Amino acid sequence: MRECVADKEEDMESRAATSGGLSSRSQGPVDGPRADAELLSVRNLKIVYGNSIEAVRDVSLSVGQGQIVALLGANGAGKSTILKAISGVLYTEDGELENGSISFAGANLKGWSPDRIVAAGVVQVPEGRRLFAPLTVRENLVMGGHLVNGAELKRRMDMVFDLFAPLRDKQERISGYLSGGEQQMVAIGRALISGPKVLCLDEPSLGLAPQIIDEIFKVLHRLKDEIRTSILIVEQNAHRALALSDYAYIMENGRVVMDGLAADLAQNRDVKEFYLGMGEASEGKSMRDVKHYKRRKRWLS
Numbered sequence: 001m002r003e004c005v006a007d008k009e010e011d012m013e014s015r016a017a018t019s020g021g022l023s024s025r026s027q028g029p030v031d032g033p034r035a036d037a038e039l040l041s042v043r044n045l046k047i048v049y050g051n052s053i054e055a056v057r058d059v060s061l062s063v064g065q066g067q068i069v070a071l072l073g074a075n076g077a078g079k080s081t082i083l084k085a086i087s088g089v090l091y092t093e094d095g096e097l098e099n100g101s102i103s104f105a106g107a108n109l110k111g112w113s114p115d116r117i118v119a120a121g122v123v124q125v126p127e128g129r130r131l132f133a134p135l136t137v138r139e140n141l142v143m144g145g146h147l148v149n150g151a152e153l154k155r156r157m158d159m160v161f162d163l164f165a166p167l168r169d170k171q172e173r174i175s176g177y178l179s180g181g182e183q184q185m186v187a188i189g190r191a192l193i194s195g196p197k198v199l200c201l202d203e204p205s206l207g208l209a210p211q212i213i214d215e216i217f218k219v220l221h222r223l224k225d226e227i228r229t230s231i232l233i234v235e236q237n238a239h240r241a242l243a244l245s246d247y248a249y250i251m252e253n254g255r256v257v258m259d260g261l262a263a264d265l266a267q268n269r270d271v272k273e274f275y276l277g278m279g280e281a282s283e284g285k286s287m288r289d290v291k292h293y294k295r296r297k298r299w300l301s
């Protein structure tokens with residue numbers, strides 16, 4: 001496990017105090033557990049919106065072949081911004097990659113159109129699903145398969161109905177009238193039909209009932225175990241994300257503050273306290289206490 005230490009302690013403490021989270025420092029190179037089979041790699045990203053808002057500062061991360069990687073952190077940490085950069089859609093929000101590089105299977109994605117990035121196999125399910133609401137489930141799914149032939153499309157559709165059984169009988173339903181959980185299934189299904197080499201999921205559990213979240217995560221576990229899809233998942237539900245993932249990065253205020261094997265992070269006392277809501281130390285404590293706690297405790301193993 002690696003954790004980041006601020007250049008100046010003051011700096012670190014003020015950040016911990018305002019965010020109520022982990023400590024921070026600039027990052028060194030990141031080599032995940034399977035750097036030998038690295039598929040997607042992001043190096044030293046700096047991303048700015050509207051020439052002024054620095055949303056991501058010097059972030060590096062990687063996803064190995066067949067690996068599930070979680071990107072965790074509070075609202076506004078910069079997680080979606082990283083996924084948007086990977087998918088080449090930052091420009092739609094006046095965002096700009098000011099520094100750094102994104103490579104996939106050895107190719108530098110700089111300047112690639114979003115379509116080309118998808119065709120290469122980097123497919124995102126954005127936050128909020130973004131289905132074509134007036135279209136049916138089937139029509140939405142077929143859209144994911146516009147690059148494949150009929151037989152292959154049928155095979156992939158069957159795979160999606162096998163993973164998301166509730167969708168099989170709802171193929172002719174208008175997507176906009178489905179429940180949030182079903183819409184998320186269609187969104188993930190559509191991405192799967194396009195044959196992703198890396199599937200990027202932005203908060204797939206957001207706004208869903210616990211039972212539906214269970215279903216979504218069951219499918220993600222199947223993707224991991226049966227189909228061995230490589231996945232980069234952004235989640236606020238750290239508990240479930242860590243249980244699913246091989247490796248995880250924790251972000252705060254535009255930076256990665258900690259990364260390590262998901263199993264190690266799930267056991268880490270600070271992660272438990274701040275992200276899994278399991279610590280006693282945080283209960284009833286003010287930010288000032290957290291700050292003192294931080295001073296006592298340096299980042300660990």
Ligand SMILES: Nc1ncnc2c1ncn2[C@@H]1O[C@H](COP(=O)(O)OP(=O)(O)O)[C@@H](O)[C@H]1O
Binds near residue numbers: 073
């Ligand atoms: N389209 C945008 N224009 C300006 N600022 C943005 C835009 N999108 C996000 N931001 C800002 O960038 C930072 C990171 O946002 P985001 O990547 O959405 O965080 P997260 O996904 O971790 O919640 C936040 O401060 C947010 O307000």
Ligand SMILES: [Mg+2]
Binds near residue numbers: 076079080202
């Ligand atoms: Mg987000």
